[in-house]
Amino acid sequence: MSLKIDKPLVSADWLNAHLDLKQLIVLDCTIPKVSLNTFVSEEKTQIKGAVYFDIKKNFSDNKSAFPNTVLSPEVFEERAQKIGIHQDTIVVCYDAVGTYSSPRVWWMFQLMGFKNVVVLDGGLPAWKASGFPIESIVVNKMQRGNFKIIYQPxxxxxxxxxxxxxxxxxxxxxxxxxxxxxxxxxxxxxxxxxxxxxxxxxxxxxxxxxxxxxxxxxxxxxxxxxxxxxxxxxxxxxxxxxxxxxxxxxxxxxxxxxxxxxxxxxxxxxxxxxxxxxx
CATH class of the missing domain: 3.40.250.10 (Rhodanese-like domain)
Incomplete structure (x- = not known):
């Protein structure tokens, strides 16, 4: 049976209880800090099994004159599929600050008409404080998903x-x-x-x-x-x-x-x- 989400926010306890669910994908939505005009990530760990959602490079329109401009629906769909998002995926967004850049990703999915998406309250700091499993930063690759947009202009x-x-x-x-x-x-x-x-x-x-x-x-x-x-x-x-x-x-x-x-x-x-x- 598919698990459906009826609220926009989940706790570290909830995520830990569902972390091994095949349907679930955890997205690291951290925006790296800027140092000398270069993006530098100070965080060396991630939630176990997390997939990096690169807001700056892959999920913003870099041809725009302004930062963080949302992608066109068609491009977002293709890139979300590429990182393994399916129609029945439960997407959990978190960031290394707390609850900072992860809501931006939650909102992007809302804009694209995807409802099964939540934010991890307190992000990585809350996860670590609870002693839940982390790993060194690695690239966890997923099989291509079948995500489809239902754009909400x-x-x-x-x-x-x-x-x-x-x-x-x-x-x-x-x-x-x-x-x-x-x-x-x-x-x-x-x-x-x-x-x-x-x-x-x-x-x-x-x-x-x-x-x-x-x-x-x-x-x-x-x-x-x-x-x-x-x-x-x-x-x-x-x-x-x-x-x-x-x-x-x-x-x-x-x-x-x-x-x-x-x-x-x-x-x-x-x-x-x-x-x-x-x-």
Whole structure:
């Protein structure tokens, strides 16, 4: 019997109990840190049997002018098949930070219409803290899968969509960056990028829905997202589309489904001429 997932988040205990299930694939979604313009991974271990999901090189459109741009549905389908994803696969996403880049991958699969995907709460640190099996970084190759996309375009927003939403009271734009970056009192990490935020947007730093790399409880998240529930649509944005997905994950935990991610986020907005910026 196939195991179906009915929630977006699982614990280390849950994963350990199902780790040997043939249907399950664990994806290491860690984004390597940047050192001297070179990607360097500081983590030397992974969850036993994990497959590396390379967000930067294989699962972003590297022809785009902006970082982390989502792939076309057709290319995503082909590359997901290549790493062994089947229609009945249970995909568990984790990262070495905690719950940081793994929600981005969870959201990508949601965008492609794949529902049997979850995030490991607390990622590798939580897994290690529980004493569960790890291994040195190795390439675990899988047989090609039969994954098929059922594209959900409403989950993805472009700059024009966001611009049109600024004066729409039924749409809420929520920024996952820090208060300092949102208010323009802290510099952007990308050189020469303007500070500030999208007009009419509100600030909910992604760290405010987490505790030590884990997502806050459902009860806590319900309180945080309570003011969002009467909006027709919620658009999450951040620096380059990664931490916006953490907010999307939080919304999914409390069963808000009228959400989308602005893929280009602040990097695209602040780099595009003649767009309004608030401080």
């Amino acid at each position: 409403r989950k993805l927003k472009y700059t024009a969509d966001v611009f049109e939403s600024i004066d729409n009271k039924e749409v809420l734009i929520v920024d996952a960056r820090s208060n300092g970056r949102f208010n323009g009192t802290a510099p952007e990490p990308r050189k020469d990028l303007k500070s500030g935020h999208i007009p009419s947007s509100v600030n909910l730093p992604f760290i405010d829905i987490q505790n030590n790399g884990k997502m806050k409880t459902e009860t806590e998240l319900i309180t945080i997202f309570n003011s969002f529930k009467n909006k027709k649509e919620i658009i999450f944005t951040c620096g380059s589309g990664v931490t916006a997905a953490i907010l999307a994950l939080g919304a999914a935990i409390v069963k808000l489904d009228n959400v989308a991610v602005y893929d280009g986020s602040w990097t695209e907005w602040a780099s595009t001429k003649h767009l309004p910026i608030s401080l």
